[in-house]
Amino acid sequence: MATEAQAIAGDWGGGVHPYRVGHRKLGMWLFIMSDSLTFSALLIAYAYVRASNVWPTPFPFSPSIVFSSVMTLVLLSSSLTMVMAVSASSRGQKSAARKWILLTALLGVTFIVLHSLEWRHLYLEGLRPFALPAEWAAKWPGATPLFGATFFGITGLHMFHVFTGCIYLVVVAGRVNKLNHEDVEISGLYWHFVDLVWMFVFPMIYLLSINMSK
Amino acid sequence: MSSHTIDEGAHFAGSNRLFISVWAWLLALTGFEVFLGYKQVPVIYMLVILMGVSIIKAALIVAYFMHLRFERLNLVLTIVPALVICICLMLLVFFPDSFRAKALRSTGPPPAPAESR
Numbered sequence: 001m002a003t004e005a006q007a008i009a010g011d012w013g014g015g016v017h018p019y020r021v022g023h024r025k026l027g028m029w030l031f032i033m034s035d036s037l038t039f040s041a042l043l044i045a046y047a048y049v050r051a052s053n054v055w056p057t058p059f060p061f062s063p064s065i066v067f068s069s070v071m072t073l074v075l076l077s078s079s080l081t082m083v084m085a086v087s088a089s090s091r092g093q094k095s096a097a098r099k100w101i102l103l104t105a106l107l108g109v110t111f112i113v114l115h116s117l118e119w120r121h122l123y124l125e126g127l128r129p130f131a132l133p134a135e136w137a138a139k140w141p142g143a144t145p146l147f148g149a150t151f152f153g154i155t156g157l158h159m160f161h162v163f164t165g166c167i168y169l170v171v172v173a174g175r176v177n178k179l180n181h182e183d184v185e186i187s188g189l190y191w192h193f194v195d196l197v198w199m200f201v202f203p204m205i206y207l208l209s210i211n212m213s214k
Numbered sequence: 215m216s217s218h219t220i221d222e223g224a225h226f227a228g229s230n231r232l233f234i235s236v237w238a239w240l241l242a243l244t245g246f247e248v249f250l251g252y253k254q255v256p257v258i259y260m261l262v263i264l265m266g267v268s269i270i271k272a273a274l275i276v277a278y279f280m281h282l283r284f285e286r287l288n289l290v291l292t293i294v295p296a297l298v299i300c301i302c303l304m305l306l307v308f309f310p311d312s313f314r315a316k317a318l319r320s321t322g323p324p325p326a327p328a329e330s331r
Contacts, residue, residue: 051312203264
């Protein structure tokens with residue numbers, strides 16, 4: 001009887017599992033939705049202050065944009081290794097899945113190291129959350145000091161996501177034999193989301209702030 | 215643990231070749247974005263093109279890497295439209311005001327200080 005009812009029910013029938021995903025995976029999707037809105041609000045707020053103020057465009061193509069492009073390459077590659085991990089996990093190859101997950105975490109750590117180097121460089125140049133370097137202030141008179149707040153705020157929150165993602169991946173890699181495929185897939189969802197956010201942060205923060213005079 | 219899982223691994227789709235080609239497309243689109251920066255395209259064109267390319271890249275990641283393309287339509291329609299509408303509403307609320315704020319900014323010389331009586 002139940003089988004017959006399930007057979008009749010189509011995609012819109014709902015039934016016991018209307019989404020055909022486990023509750024944890026659905027929970028991760030809902031978390032991703034809420035986190036997407038957090039980053040959207042931050043990026044829209046960034047666009048707001050940028051459109052309504054004199055905004056410095058301090059990043060020379062080389063080395064700043066080249067450096068951030070390498071960071072993007074690292075993060076994109078980590079997404080590929082993560083999808084390989086999920087693919088291996090779906091075939092039941094736990095050992096291969098563990099290696100791909102650890103490689104993903106390693107690329108995540110690489111991204112954090114590169115980002116930290118860039119932060120350090122900007123800090124030494126004099127950029128603070130609520131103050132521009134004297135050289136920038138002279139070059140762009142009347143420029144808002146909010147550049148530092150938006151830059152450190154948005155990239156910092158993203159870097160925090162990468163950091164927590166690395167810890168999450170290491171835990172999943174360590175317990176991969178005890179976990180089922182969907183657990184690996186859920187960790188992949190989180191990691192791809194971190195990559196997705198960078199696809200908006202990179203052009204908005206870096207590419208739209210290229211110093212045209214150099 | 216497995217009792218909570220629905221069709222474990224059964225609906226996983228997509229080959230490694232597909233994922234590598236998606237990754238290559240993402241790299242190519244990123245390269246295109248960086249090229250625009252190198253060529254120093256005017257900011258307004260840059261903004262429009264970059265946002266368009268970023269949305270395409272996000273769609274590729276969500277569809278293939280996050281497997282949403284292979285999920286049930288129910289899940290897709292629960293997630294995507296709500297998110298798009300919320301983001302559009304935020305844009306509609308914020309953006310007209312940001313341009314108004316710019317119009318209010320004084321562009322003339324600063325006013326002379328009031329004389330003391």
